[in-house]
Amino acid sequence: EPEVTQTPSHQVTQMGQEVILRCVPISNHLYFYWYRQILGQKVEFLVSFYNNEISEKSEIFDDQFSVERPDGSNFTLKIRSTKLEDSAMYFCASKIRPGTGELFFGEGSRLTVL
């Protein structure tokens, strides 16, 4: 069964360092997302991406964050200068088309900022 894959599964970094989280969405999906879940809290929307541009972003997704689809398969989330409060699970998700809520998530990348 097709799945969303994410790397790394866990990354530990020092505050102020840049981090890149990588995702390979399901191959025929066209809409890509990043969500975040701080330990013990809700899953929160960060950003959506379609046709090589951001279609929507949340208040959390400030200038420290960026997304990119560098080739036909990868989708990345970059955090330029990590803060302690960026520690969370980051989930990549994809769906095939608009007008549907069927969003499929990866297993997540756990980011720990020290």
Next chain:
Amino acid sequence: QKEVEQDPGPLSVPEGAIVSLNCTYSNSAFQYFMWYRQYSRKGPELLMYTYSSGNKEDGRFTAQVDKSSKYISLFIRDSQPSDSATYLCAMAQEYGNKLVFGAGTILRVKS
């Protein structure tokens, strides 16, 4: 009022019981309603997906949506210890870009 409310539990039931999980919401624009299952430190796994009001059944799982009451439910029949997880409700608007999640209900099924 929170956009999506969900009792965090934990809900503890014996094996074989019928489980009822639910969420309420305030945004009448929501049209898509999902239930996800999440094991500890794993990604959300889509269980059920419903558009607008009505019921949907898939094996031991039944999802119900009552838009007039802004209330959705997930029923699990013949619950198993392997059903022990956190159950997240999530909702989206028509052609909406994002899902809005509930806080999740922790379910423990005891053998």
